[in-house]
Amino acid sequence: MATQEKLTADEFRALAKKAHESRIESFERCDTDGFLSQWASQIQEHKYLDWARLAEQDYKDTFETLADADGNLVPCREIETKFGLTYAVYASFEDAQNRGEIIKWVGLGKRAAKNKGYQIVVVEAEATVRVMKGYSGGTYTAPVAPVFTPENCTIVKNL
Secondary structure, rough: OHHHHOOOOOHHHHHHHHHHHHHHHHHHHOOOOOOOHHHHHHHHHHHHHHHHHHHOOEEEEEEEEEEOOOEEOOOOOEEEEEEEEEEEEEEOHHHHHHHOOEEEEEEHHHHHHOOEEEEEEEEEEEEEEOOOOOOOEEEEEEEEOOOOOOOOEEEEEEO
């Protein structure tokens, strides 16, 4: 479901209730063969509940990112490496958008950021709901834009 649809929180909760009822109905009428449709209905239920929460928050959520010592956003993005998630810092926001040359790597923690001359800040930005990879089927909110810029987010707190 795209955020462009902009349903109300109550409409998303109604869809979540329908998915929950579908899962219960499937469980009650089957033996062991309905597990996949029950699993899918459960994922839909969680997805709609996350959308309902976002709808109540004007389709925005909070995320952590890097700022310089003065509190200005740094052009960076989180990248999965063989050592785990880390910030890739770029020379400009344009380079970060286009995955240009990485000029520095910074760990996700407050200490790692401080050691490299940065700080972690919490920003509010437009968000979407995604389903986790793998068999867990959990859902989570993610930023719509892969790079936080002064134009697409607001700093709400320094950590």
